[in-house]
Amino acid sequence: MNQRMTIAAQKMGKPGEEPGRLPAHELIYRQLRAMVLFGDLAPGQPVTIQGLTDRMGAGMTPVREAIRRLIAEGALEFQGNRRVSVPQLTANHVSELIVARQWLDPYLTQCATERASADDLDRLADLDAELDRAIETGDLRIYLERNYSFHKAIYDLADQPILANMADGLWLRFGPSLRVVCGRMGTQNLPDKHKEVLDAMRAGDGERAAQAICEDVVQGMEQVRLSFGKPGPAT
Amino acid sequence: MNQRMTIAAQKMGKPGEEPGRLPAHELIYRQLRAMVLFGDLAPGQPVTIQGLTDRMGAGMTPVREAIRRLIAEGALEFQGNRRVSVPQLTANHVSELIVARQWLDPYLTQCATERASADDLDRLADLDAELDRAIETGDLRIYLERNYSFHKAIYDLADQPILANMADGLWLRFGPSLRVVCGRMGTQNLPDKHKEVLDAMRAGDGERAAQAICEDVVQGMEQVRLSFGKPGPAT
DNA sequence: CATTGATTAATTTGATCATATTCTGGGCTT
DNA sequence: AAGCCCAGAATATGATCAAATTAATCAATG
Numbered sequence: 001m002n003q004r005m006t007i008a009a010q011k012m013g014k015p016g017e018e019p020g021r022l023p024a025h026e027l028i029y030r031q032l033r034a035m036v037l038f039g040d041l042a043p044g045q046p047v048t049i050q051g052l053t054d055r056m057g058a059g060m061t062p063v064r065e066a067i068r069r070l071i072a073e074g075a076l077e078f079q080g081n082r083r084v085s086v087p088q089l090t091a092n093h094v095s096e097l098i099v100a101r102q103w104l105d106p107y108l109t110q111c112a113t114e115r116a117s118a119d120d121l122d123r124l125a126d127l128d129a130e131l132d133r134a135i136e137t138g139d140l141r142i143y144l145e146r147n148y149s150f151h152k153a154i155y156d157l158a159d160q161p162i163l164a165n166m167a168d169g170l171w172l173r174f175g176p177s178l179r180v181v182c183g184r185m186g187t188q189n190l191p192d193k194h195k196e197v198l199d200a201m202r203a204g205d206g207e208r209a210a211q212a213i214c215e216d217v218v219q220g221m222e223q224v225r226l227s228f229g230k231p232g233p234a235t
Numbered sequence: 236m237n238q239r240m241t242i243a244a245q246k247m248g249k250p251g252e253e254p255g256r257l258p259a260h261e262l263i264y265r266q267l268r269a270m271v272l273f274g275d276l277a278p279g280q281p282v283t284i285q286g287l288t289d290r291m292g293a294g295m296t297p298v299r300e301a302i303r304r305l306i307a308e309g310a311l312e313f314q315g316n317r318r319v320s321v322p323q324l325t326a327n328h329v330s331e332l333i334v335a336r337q338w339l340d341p342y343l344t345q346c347a348t349e350r351a352s353a354d355d356l357d358r359l360a361d362l363d364a365e366l367d368r369a370i371e372t373g374d375l376r377i378y379l380e381r382n383y384s385f386h387k388a389i390y391d392l393a394d395q396p397i398l399a400n401m402a403d404g405l406w407l408r409f410g411p412s413l414r415v416v417c418g419r420m421g422t423q424n425l426p427d428k429h430k431e432v433l434d435a436m437r438a439g440d441g442e443r444a445a446q447a448i449c450e451d452v453v454q455g456m457e458q459v460r461l462s463f464g465k466p467g468p469a470t
Numbered sequence: 471c472a473t474t475g476a477t478t479a480a481t482t483t484g485a486t487c488a489t490a491t492t493c494t495g496g497g498c499t500t
Numbered sequence: 501a502a503g504c505c506c507a508g509a510a511t512a513t514g515a516t517c518a519a520a521t522t523a524a525t526c527a528a529t530g
Contacts, residue, residue: 025485
């Protein structure tokens with residue numbers, strides 16, 4: 001629960017350490033980002049500047065900057081009248097996210113397959129193992145974190161920074177909803193295709209890896225879609 | 236030349252007016268965004284907070300927020316040591332941008348074709364006419380603005396806000412380089428496929444419109460690519 | 471003696487905060 | 501129910517502190 005730890009407390013690391021030298025706005029940003037990504041903030045929940053200054057023990061300027069950044073990334077929503085909140089996905093938004101991921105994830109996976117070393121693949125397998133353990137123990141938070149890390153690791157391996165950044169940003173948009181959906185279903189019924197992805201990558205078969213990732217993505221995103229009414233353009 | 240107009244000057248509109256009620260950080264953001272998009276800032280050029288506070292006649296807080304936003308969008312680059320600058324594209328980056336636009340633009344064009352009204356198409360044609368006039372008169376700035384507006388209008392017509400936002404964001408990344416390239420070539424040798432796009436859209440042929448946009452995109456982006464050495468990963 | 475190198479002083483710029491101002495929204499009065 | 505008022509939250513400024521780049525000084529060496 002280091003969520004509630006103050007910025008001031010985090011800043012005093014040993015002099016030579018790296019995290020101690022990070023500016024406050026960067027720390028706030030990372031914390032807020034993680035909160036959105038893993039569903040600590042519910043969809044629709046308002047996000048106030050003063051609330052965060054108190055909660056994080058920081059001044060308003062760094063908080064404001066972090067919020068602006070997250071708004072620009074689509075992780076938060078500016079409601080026109082100086083109000084900020086966690087976006088509520090509509091069925092149409094989910095459709096867009098599926099379309100986007102269905103293209104980005106396979107492409108990046110194919111690139112990653114061509115560049116991945118044996119070490120890289122071992123690290124991916126480790127992440128997947130931790131993910132399986134989280135499913136068994138029913139630890140939703142760890143599940144969400146490791147699932148994200150698995151896909152993020154593939155993005156990074158692809159060595160396509162701009163596209164990886166785009167794919168990464170999409171997670172911020174469905175993070176809050178994903179948490180709600182998974183929370184309702186329990187971790188038991190959360191199948192994935194990660195094993196098939198790993199197999200294909202080990203075999204150097206980019207096409208098959210891309211196919212497997214695509215199925216994994218669609219499978220996961222459809223869960224999110226089903227949590228809404230119908231996929232039609234109704235309101 | 237309202238670039239150099241101060242924020243204070245822009246803020247005093249009539250009480251009921253819309254632009255007068257926009258917060259300063261929003262105005263700064265829009266101005267800076269336009270500067271990046273249309274190449275007023277050269278690639279590699281440093282962007283300082285204090286320089287902007289002077290230039291725009293505003294305080295530091297709004298300027299800082301605008302800069303953070305643009306960094307999050309990839310329009311500016313944080314250089315680690317608290318310095319901010321306009322990014323320099325590499326050949327690999329250009330390749331990524333081509334891949335991304337080659338997928339996003341055709342898809343959105345297809346969606347737009349299915350939804351566009353006759354009025355919408357007329358507006359597009361108007362934009363294209365102004366673009367042609369800019370080419371004749373050799374007005375590079377107007378050319379860049381109208382060319383962007385043409386594509387942006389198509390994105391908006393598609394009614395896919397997330398994907399449109401992604402496509403829109405890519406322009407910020409190649410804006411500065413595009414200006415350099417077009418500046419070297421002069422406006423005369425800047426062919427586009429907008430007429431074919433419009434024809435296909437009027438005919439309701441989404442597939443053909445998508446194809447035409449794709450050619451337009453590739454044609455334009457290849458100009459940018461050629462301004463570098465070879466596309467290889469050298470250096 | 472001149473040139474180069476490094477160490478340190480000075481200036482510029484970024485980060486943070488406390489404070490003043492403006493605006494929105496809800497409650498209360500009429 | 502409409503309009504006014506007030507509490508609270510967001511916006512914006514300037515001051516202050518810290519970091520980094522640049523300039524300058526000095527010493528050592530060829």
